Amino acid sequence: MTSRFYNPVETRFGWGSLLELADITEHQSVALVTFPEARALGLVQRIEDLLGERLVYVIEDVQPNPDVAQLRNTYERFWREAGDCQVVVAVGGGSAIDTAKALIVGTETGSFDELLTLLATGQPFTPARSKVLIAAPTTAGTGSEVTPWATIWDSLSQKKYSLHLDCTWPKVAIIDPQLMLTVPASVTVSTGLDALSHALESIWNINGNAVSDTFAVAAIEDILECLPLLRHDLCNPELRSRMALAALKAGMAFSNTKTALAHSISYEMTLRYGLPHGIACSFTLPLVLGMAWGHDAARDRTLQRVFGTDVHHAQRQLREFLHNLDVKTEFTDYGVTAVEAEKMVQFAMQGARGKNFIGSQAA
Numbered sequence: 001m002t003s004r005f006y007n008p009v010e011t012r013f014g015w016g017s018l019l020e021l022a023d024i025t026e027h028q029s030v031a032l033v034t035f036p037e038a039r040a041l042g043l044v045q046r047i048e049d050l051l052g053e054r055l056v057y058v059i060e061d062v063q064p065n066p067d068v069a070q071l072r073n074t075y076e077r078f079w080r081e082a083g084d085c086q087v088v089v090a091v092g093g094g095s096a097i098d099t100a101k102a103l104i105v106g107t108e109t110g111s112f113d114e115l116l117t118l119l120a121t122g123q124p125f126t127p128a129r130s131k132v133l134i135a136a137p138t139t140a141g142t143g144s145e146v147t148p149w150a151t152i153w154d155s156l157s158q159k160k161y162s163l164h165l166d167c168t169w170p171k172v173a174i175i176d177p178q179l180m181l182t183v184p185a186s187v188t189v190s191t192g193l194d195a196l197s198h199a200l201e202s203i204w205n206i207n208g209n210a211v212s213d214t215f216a217v218a219a220i221e222d223i224l225e226c227l228p229l230l231r232h233d234l235c236n237p238e239l240r241s242r243m244a245l246a247a248l249k250a251g252m253a254f255s256n257t258k259t260a261l262a263h264s265i266s267y268e269m270t271l272r273y274g275l276p277h278g279i280a281c282s283f284t285l286p287l288v289l290g291m292a293w294g295h296d297a298a299r300d301r302t303l304q305r306v307f308g309t310d311v312h313h314a315q316r317q318l319r320e321f322l323h324n325l326d327v328k329t330e331f332t333d334y335g336v337t338a339v340e341a342e343k344m345v346q347f348a349m350q351g352a353r354g355k356n357f358i359g360s361q362a363a
């Protein structure tokens, strides 16, 4: 069978590569979207110095998990006050990048609810206007810099929307591991596990293929080795660089497959139980690994390249890895009863991402 792979993002990786932002955006007016700690860390000043007068607008109050409650105001203010800027640069974790993806999709009137109505249909649409997006991740996790998706949360209604249009692929991704030096230990672990989850989910996926597997296997091997070391050595440039590259590879892998069951389960765990995204989509990985095994010979072979041929040993290895990072791996650890957990897994199998799981075809 032919393997197909497509990723239109121009990708620049390397220590100090943020400097290239000035050339990349030459002659263009820029709006910056970043996270609240960025100013105190000196990052906003660095970007102001790099771009000078071309930096015309700054949004720096992006909260974790972009929620419609906050996004509505940010979106409408952005189009009212910075509607003329040419480029939006997101410098931050997945929350800043996904916020920027929502911002660049302009509705006719500049009303955010118009965008939500379009998103609620779940159908592709052509936005009335849009902007170019450049993404520089400051966490090693989401891979959002090389994917077209943005997750938009509605915690009040217990819903999530997935935004995905041609224009939401970033034009350029700048992966500068130096920006990740200040990420605290807990976020380093949860974002690293998000990347692990992307890589595994791209393998036990109906869209997985030889090309995406190449990225996924390399990412998993790096993360299994690197994340436990990095957690105790947060200022180590080499480990930060390896994790940044691993998260990029995982992002590349799932940019072509989308995610699967562990992510589908995670949405409810985040909305109902408040789990950080990286923990919510990784604590079930040993369980989902067991459910994936034996459905598809090609997918099994790829999993066996990483874990060997014994599924129980593979699950144990993954469970121990997570426990060593202080991540609990059972639903009951998070207050979900066995009956509720079973219902949640079955419900998640029917979700858009759950249907990508190779095991859900047989369920």
Ligand SMILES: NC(=O)c1ccc[n+]([C@@H]2O[C@H](COP(=O)([O-])OP(=O)(O)OC[C@H]3O[C@@H](n4cnc5c(N)ncnc54)[C@H](O)[C@@H]3O)[C@@H](O)[C@H]2O)c1
Pocket (backbone or CB within 6 Å): 035, 036, 037, 063, 064, 065, 066, 092, 093, 094, 095, 096, 098, 138, 139, 141, 142, 143, 144, 147, 148, 149, 150, 151, 179, 180, 181, 182, 183, 184, 187, 190, 191, 194, 277, 278
């Ligand atoms: N679009 C995609 O493909 C995709 C994939 C996975 C996850 N996501 C989304 O991404 C979001 C999570 O992103 P995340 O895990 O990167 O976390 P995040 O962006 O929410 O950041 C986590 C915390 O770390 C802080 N932070 C970020 N960078 C920092 C730095 N360099 N130094 C110090 N503090 C820093 C942030 O302010 C925040 O408090 C979720 O909303 C999730 O749904 C999107």
